[in-house]
Amino acid sequence: xxxxxxxxxxxxxxxxxxxxxxxxxxxxxxxxxxxxxxxxxxxxxxxxxxxxxxxxxxxxxxxxxxxxxxxxxxxxxxxxxxxxxxxxxxxxxxxxxxxxxxxxxxxxxxxxxxxxxxxxxxxxxxxxxxxxxxxxxxxxxxxxxxxxxxxxxxxxxxxxxxxxxxxxxxxxxxxxxxxxxxxxxxxxxxxxxxxxxxxxxxxxxxxxxxxxxxxxxxxxxxxxxxxxxxxxxxxxxxxxxxxxxxxxxxxxxxxxxxxxxxxxxxxxxxxxxxxxxxxxxxxxxxxxxxxxxxxxxxxxxxxxxxxx
Amino acid sequence: xxxxxxxxxxxxxxxxxxxxxxxxxxxxxxxxxxxxxxxxxxxxxxxxxxxxxxxxxxxxxxxxxxxxxxxxxxxxxxxxxxxxxxxxxxxxxxxxxxxxxxxxxxxxxxxxxxxxxxxxxxxxxxxxxxxxxxxxxxxxxxxxxxxxxxxxxxxxxxxxxxxxxxxxxxxxxxxxxxxxxxxxxxxxxxxxxxxxxxxxxxxxxxxxxxxxxxxxxxxxxxxxxxxxxxxxxxxxxxxxxxxxxxxxxxxxxxxxxxxxxxxxxxxxxxxxxxxxxxxxxxxxxxxxxxxxxxxxxxxxxxxxxxxx
Numbered sequence: 001x002x003x004x005x006x007x008x009x010x011x012x013x014x015x016x017x018x019x020x021x022x023x024x025x026x027x028x029x030x031x032x033x034x035x036x037x038x039x040x041x042x043x044x045x046x047x048x049x050x051x052x053x054x055x056x057x058x059x060x061x062x063x064x065x066x067x068x069x070x071x072x073x074x075x076x077x078x079x080x081x082x083x084x085x086x087x088x089x090x091x092x093x094x095x096x097x098x099x100x101x102x103x104x105x106x107x108x109x110x111x112x113x114x115x116x117x118x119x120x121x122x123x124x125x126x127x128x129x130x131x132x133x134x135x136x137x138x139x140x141x142x143x144x145x146x147x148x149x150x151x152x153x154x155x156x157x158x159x160x161x162x163x164x165x166x167x168x169x170x171x172x173x174x175x176x177x178x179x180x181x182x183x184x185x186x187x188x189x190x191x192x193x194x195x196x197x198x199x200x201x202x203x204x205x206x207x208x209x210x211x212x213x214x215x216x217x218x219x220x221x222x223x224x225x226x227x228x229x230x231x232x233x234x235x236x237x238x239x240x241x242x243x244x245x246x247x248x249x250x251x252x253x254x255x256x257x258x259x260x261x262x263x264x265x266x267x268x269x270x271x272x273x274x275x276x277x278x279x280x281x282x283x284x285x286x287x288x289x290x291x292x293x294x295x296x297x298x299x300x301x302x303x304x305x306x307x308x
Numbered sequence: 309x310x311x312x313x314x315x316x317x318x319x320x321x322x323x324x325x326x327x328x329x330x331x332x333x334x335x336x337x338x339x340x341x342x343x344x345x346x347x348x349x350x351x352x353x354x355x356x357x358x359x360x361x362x363x364x365x366x367x368x369x370x371x372x373x374x375x376x377x378x379x380x381x382x383x384x385x386x387x388x389x390x391x392x393x394x395x396x397x398x399x400x401x402x403x404x405x406x407x408x409x410x411x412x413x414x415x416x417x418x419x420x421x422x423x424x425x426x427x428x429x430x431x432x433x434x435x436x437x438x439x440x441x442x443x444x445x446x447x448x449x450x451x452x453x454x455x456x457x458x459x460x461x462x463x464x465x466x467x468x469x470x471x472x473x474x475x476x477x478x479x480x481x482x483x484x485x486x487x488x489x490x491x492x493x494x495x496x497x498x499x500x501x502x503x504x505x506x507x508x509x510x511x512x513x514x515x516x517x518x519x520x521x522x523x524x525x526x527x528x529x530x531x532x533x534x535x536x537x538x539x540x541x542x543x544x545x546x547x548x549x550x551x552x553x554x555x556x557x558x559x560x561x562x563x564x565x566x567x568x569x570x571x572x573x574x575x576x577x578x579x580x581x582x583x584x585x586x587x588x589x590x591x592x593x594x595x596x597x598x599x600x601x602x603x604x605x606x607x608x609x610x611x612x613x614x615x616x
Contacts, residue, residue: 099527124527127604128591138610143526173523183520186510188527194502195528197568199587201561202494212491214593215481218451219407219432219496220503220535222600225591227528232584239572239580250569253509254562260505261558264547272547276540279507283436283533285522292530296435298606302446 008033008065012045015097016071017135020050022168025137035061044132059087070096075237081111093117093157101148101177103241117157119149128229141169142290148177185245192227199228316341316373320353323405324379325443328358330476333445343369352440367395378404383545389419401425401465409456409485411549417458425465427457436537449477450598456485493553500535507536
């Protein structure tokens with residue numbers, strides 16, 4: 001028997017469509033239903049055969065589902081939860097893949113009825129691309145998925161959802177929603193904010209031309225343009241929904257940056273060296289934990305047509 | 309006939325050893341001499357057969373050279389130039405691969421005699437790794453090399469050096485040293501500074517454990533750890549030698565970041581969206597200019613052992 005008789009995914013972007021592919025590959029449901037408010041997306045889902053059924057109507061999409069997974073920008077969750085309520089069946093689980101969790105837990109517990117298991121989730125995985133074509137089966141392989149269930153959550157519902165994420169290749173960690181938001185503020189949200197910011201700063205320069213920024217981007221800048229190419233709606237919602245934790249981490253980052261700025265101004269080489277040296281080891285640990293490639297330069301291909 | 313009868317490279321780290329490999333492959337000299345003040349490095353150079361001759365003594369290394377290339381941290385250049393003076397032959401070219409150019413041009417023109425052609429250079433290429441084992445032949449393929457000759461420089465000397473960099477696969481651009489330092493401040497130096505800084509901020513957190521930072525780094529943080537694993541001595545010298553331009557770009561970056569911080573605090577979603585949307589296009593342009601891979605996630609390998 002499949003893990004869930006019916007799974008409904010709402011939102012078939014990069015994450016939703018990758019999850020659909022992985023659920024199909026690992027046969028985790030008898031009936032996979034895809035719903036999206038963009039008609040073209042559902043057409044693509046049909047063309048790529050990413051679901052057993054597509055539904056443009058939310059009520060039709062969720063009414064027989066044993067598991068509903070929201071994979072739209074987190075700003076849409078409260079309205080979606082409200083709209084689903086009359087149609088959810090007893091004992092269904094509602095989860096999501098959003099990058100913030102405190103506000104999601106609030107939106108779920110405030111809007112969803114007691115006969116539904118609300119278990120927010122966050123697979124820490126992605127690429128800079130968007131849309132159903134960008135997804136792929138192995139996106140969650142060896143990544144972590146964090147679940148932030150409410151205190152009184154049903155253990156069996158947590159276990160089934162854990163099995164789903166493990167089946168698609170992830171490690172699962174149960175965490176308090178507020179702690180999740182602080183951890184992700186430093187490991188994901190702040191990195192995106194400063195990447196967006198430096199690309200914006202470069203974009204606005206008058207004295208350095210755009211073509212110079214592009215030509216000489218291999219000096220480091222290009223690394224930042226990757227995450228600064230991420231979905232703007234999704235990231236707007238992340239910052240609006242994890243405001244306090246992001247502002248706190250940003251405050252620490254800015255303080256540390258001021259200290260480096262001062263060290264440069266006063267030519268304190270030892271202080272610079274100390275900072276640059278202590279950060280080296282973290283990358284080794286990330287590679288040891290299989291959270292990044294060991295190959296230099298992210299494994300980028302350095303073509304040499306003349307080399308044999 | 310080879311482009312230069314003898315080429316001497318001082319400093320056989322990632323860049324110096326990659327250049328040595330590329331010079332050998334493309335047969336750009338009859339005699340490639342390698343010199344380094346670390347004895348183990350010269351042993352590795354011998355083992356890997358990266359040069360025709362190794363010399364631990366600087367005078368012996370440069371005395372017959374037609375081209376000397378400094379590939380040590382830029383803080384060493386003034387002393388190296390002074391020490392070389394009595395041994396350089398008439399008409400030799402002295403160049404380098406340093407990431408800053410105004411201070412290098414000053415160090416060269418102040419210390420080198422008139423019978424020598426001083427032509428600073430900067431190949432905008434690299435990885436986060438260091439040392440002679442980390443180098444590879446195709447590092448400069450499709451990258452830009454910027455030359456910043458003084459105003460009265462010998463055109464033939466510029467032409468020969470241009471040919472050398474083109475032969476190893478690079479595009480060459482001639483630029484004013486001060487303009488170089490402003491362009492690279494935004495495309496390379498500031499990116500490294502903020503990468504080092506955010507990794508430092510994460511390193512120092514008390515409430516989020518080191519293991520959490522590592523486990524959940526695939527949310528974006530891991531991208532920054534790559535360039536924050538770069539050679540600390542080299543980067544200390546870059547910031548000490550390009551102080552003014554870096555401080556100016558850092559000032560702009562900090563201003564822009566304050567505006568984003570304010571937009572988050574006051575929940576100005578439209579302003580956030582606008583910033584996140586305008587930065588998207590730059591990555592497409594970088595990929596079109598062949599300065600990064602088109603593959604998502606830098607082409608990182610997403611293994612799925614069960615996929616066929």
